[in-house]
Amino acid sequence: MQSIKTYQEDFLAFLEQFVVFGEPKNLYDPIKYILTLKGKRLRPVLTLMTCEVFDVSYKKALHAALAIEVFHNFSLVHDDIMDNAPLRRGKKTVHEKWDVNTGILSGDTMLILAYQLFEHYDGTMAQQLSKLFSKTALQVCEGQQHDVDYETIDTVSIPEYLNMINYKTAVLLGAAMQMGAIVAETSEENQIASYNFGCYLGLAFQLQDDYLDAFGNIETFGKQVGGDIIGNKKTYLYIKALEFSSGEDKNRLQHLFNTSPKNSDEKIQIVKRIFEDSGAAKATQNEILNYTNKAFMVLETMSISKEKKALLKTFGETLMKRNV
Numbered sequence: 001m002q003s004i005k006t007y008q009e010d011f012l013a014f015l016e017q018f019v020v021f022g023e024p025k026n027l028y029d030p031i032k033y034i035l036t037l038k039g040k041r042l043r044p045v046l047t048l049m050t051c052e053v054f055d056v057s058y059k060k061a062l063h064a065a066l067a068i069e070v071f072h073n074f075s076l077v078h079d080d081i082m083d084n085a086p087l088r089r090g091k092k093t094v095h096e097k098w099d100v101n102t103g104i105l106s107g108d109t110m111l112i113l114a115y116q117l118f119e120h121y122d123g124t125m126a127q128q129l130s131k132l133f134s135k136t137a138l139q140v141c142e143g144q145q146h147d148v149d150y151e152t153i154d155t156v157s158i159p160e161y162l163n164m165i166n167y168k169t170a171v172l173l174g175a176a177m178q179m180g181a182i183v184a185e186t187s188e189e190n191q192i193a194s195y196n197f198g199c200y201l202g203l204a205f206q207l208q209d210d211y212l213d214a215f216g217n218i219e220t221f222g223k224q225v226g227g228d229i230i231g232n233k234k235t236y237l238y239i240k241a242l243e244f245s246s247g248e249d250k251n252r253l254q255h256l257f258n259t260s261p262k263n264s265d266e267k268i269q270i271v272k273r274i275f276e277d278s279g280a281a282k283a284t285q286n287e288i289l290n291y292t293n294k295a296f297m298v299l300e301t302m303s304i305s306k307e308k309k310a311l312l313k314t315f316g317e318t319l320m321k322r323n324v
Contacts, residue, residue, distance in 0.1 A: 077093075
């Protein structure tokens, strides 16, 4: 097994070869821009790690890892347009740097490029990878639509919210790991366990992302802090705050999430105070730990050595301690 740094460095070197594009520049320059912005590269690293966990060189999984990363960034470009987000990884979003039409078309191109990467595998393996990828891509779109729908309805339950983030975020981490397992040609049981480990880790990751959106530092988080609050997104924090609050705080929270006040900073500060005072912030942190532990329970079912299980567990623990 390699170090996380090695996986990241080798993937970035592989990515740099991929992002040499031609004409028209206004189609390909935004793709190069988003793909080369500093990021965690979590999904491709998971693909490479999983392949090597099952005793196959991670280099065999580089094309699959790149497909996951290209698709992930495609979804970010379109999500940023839908959310009217100004920042991504601390830099201007594609639609802000260029325009909305360019963001849509460049994003569409990235989806096609992601599929092309599976052509580097033989027939059966390419078919398995493409089938999983198509299923996952559809689920991500379904999750995104739920996310949009939830902005305009009064009540979202915890199960509805968890299902939404499972589709929007977690399944892509699960697929990233299963793709590594497919390339390694390991057993179906190991493939399913890899997928489930990634999904549970993905749920914890998204809940952590929600928490950091409210309580993170813009210098390290890389996105607009409070963006979910400004966008009236009914996150786990919001749903739990409604559940735990009563009287003035509950009414004020509902009112703030049905309006777009001129002073967004004031709205963010009031909502964050309610999140903390109600216990919603603590409940969210507890749920992050809950899904992290579920991932670790699945890890124990994999047919791999204790050393490799420990490596994956350390990776998961590090991920949940992030501030970006």
